[in-house]
Amino acid sequence: MTETAISIEVLTSLDAIAHEVWDACACPEAAEGGRPDDPFTTYRFLRALETSGSVGTGTGWQPRHLVARMEDEVIGVAPMYAKSHSMGEYIFDHSWSHAYERAGGQYYPKLQLAVPFTPATGRRFLVKPGFEAVGLAALVQGAVHVAAEAEVSSLHITFCTEAEAVAGEKMGLLRRFSQQFHWQNDGYATFDDFLAALSSRKRKTIRKERRVAQDFGGEIEVLTGDAVRPEHWDAFWQFYTDTGARKWGQPYLTRAFFDHVQETMRDDIALILASRGGTPIAGALNFIGRDVLYGRYWGCLEDHPCLHFEACYYQAIDFAITHGLGRVEAGAQGTHKLARGYMPVETQSLHWIADGGFRDAVAQYLEAERRAVAEENADMASYGPFKAVEVEERE
Template sequence: MSSYQLRLVGDLSSIDAVEWDALGSGQAPLSHAYLAALEAAGCVGPETGWEPCHATLRNAGALVAAMPLYEKSHSYGEYVFDWAWAEAYARHGLAYYPKWLAAVPFTPIPGARVLGRDAAARQALLSAVVAMAEESGLSSLHVLFPNDTETGWMRDAGLLVRQGVQFHWLNAGYRDFDGFLASLTHDKRKKIRQERRRAAAHGLTYRWLDGTTATGADWAFFHRCYASTYALHRSTPYLNLAFFVELARRAPDGVRLLLAVRDGSPVAGAFFLCDRSALYGRYWGAVEHLPFLHFELCYYQAIDYCIASGLARFEGGAQGEHKLARGLQPVVTHSAHWIRDPRFRDAVDHFLARERAGMDFYLDELADRSPFRTASPDS
């Protein structure tokens, strides 16, 4: 570590975008544009409970590794739930918050969390961040949705690893949507066709837009839909209109907006992130209730888009067992946790062991309920 210099950066705009992205995995949410747009729009910052403290590692002045890092004063917007851990701390008169969090805010997309020129620089940054957490006096450090390589590094570094599951659609080289349907069992094909017919009966057309073709009015309409979805669940949206407009400006090729239109007027919208390998489903909403439109807009149109664009996968977001019946497959995700207090560390370790056993059983159950055929389509 003698040649490396660790620095925490509170404003991503102080780091050159080209320099940051040169370390990246190529995933849209890890881009400088995405993270900086959150800051520029005020969606993250000290007043939101997401205080940016991005970890950077430099060697002879050059940026060689980086990690999106925040000091959190709550556990909202994370998709890996540790509320029970915080309550246990509070019951014993200890402060769980603030805590360190390495994650993409409001975005449960698995991928690299430690960016770097090479493995040595990435591992050096991880070690430096763990050491910093130990010296800081804060209760814990949490790394959400790291990739498999990083998960191994974190386990070796003594972090506790937690297992989760998401549902992703994987492109097996389908020529079109019917080719995808042919890979499913008869019952699942029938169900999807019925749902698409019901959605088609609404007489809608669909428009795919990116950051260049979407207008300010399109983003304003979508944000209205997005906010209404949160209102229906008695919740407050994390993202404001300024974020979507700013992200579209900074990364026009990294966003997709799908609008459902009737007689020239939009009635629903879905927002996706996109990179060279995948489409990532994020948010949706509608100004009127139209049965089965959610499935059409958020799953079937997205799958069709991936097939037409040659994308390897569509990630449907966190949770959602109903996605299995629509051709998305269970994928194991991870998070890693460093807990300062040894008593709570042991308690969390035992909890995670029990949780893993339950998760293994759940994954076996999901495998038994696979929607895919085990024989050829012609049999």
């Protein structure tokens, strides 16, 4: 019996594939109308990035999406982009690019297999059920082949799942470990149940921060579905651009992106708005997965003590508990999250380096970094806010 050949196609736009074909691979669990595990790899999210001009010409993110076909059937897809910089990735390789170029190489363009501007863990090799092993292998090999044929310096698969990282490493890719802070729902029925799991000092601190935050002279509301209205995005755009100007120089997303989100994804949104006198003055944007709440953007027009902690962290925990979600991912970085119940976790990425000598150097670096991340996570976890587990002595 001969094996059926799998072909790999590269798409420069999602317009070249039907949304139901993409989503049959990206979110088959949502086929019957349920919520997708990961909202960011859905057709509607990735296409919103393209249609709004947030990726594409002039952005440094040129779509090069992969499609794996077995005869006439699409069995796998992957969001991939040609990059002319390393911005908007959150697992950064700036030091790699500097070292490579100092040695006389040209680091850009490179290929990035990822969701742009989104440091959230999820499947990157989106394979239709029933084709898991063969589809994953075909997409990994296809991505490497495309990178080699294009003669780019490197290929990077960021915020992939642990299973993908293990499989990719076995196929010869370099595996990298990074750090984030996530809140885990340990079966809490209320926010007070969560507080009860904390040490007395941390519990008092959080209660004080919440009182201070909610004393800003206005009200905080959580909007989702049809409660999210177009005018809310006008306010949030001001928050987002203010934060973007201070952090990145210019926003990654365009104003049109939020209009597309309003049209196609408002059921996947939890928008937290703080208003005073009927005017929104701060907000935090979250996307809702099947079991995870993903915190993405925060911004404000007025500074009020502890309002950032309330809108981004405590309201997110409250929402997750109320809706039975298992985890809150509050974005990249931020050791300040530790005191608020968000514990350190490892995130994963995979890397292919064209130049053999440079690859060996990066591999040595990653081995040292891996040990450092593990040690730092263990050390930080020991300083977490939760009560120490008492171990009974046994005779």
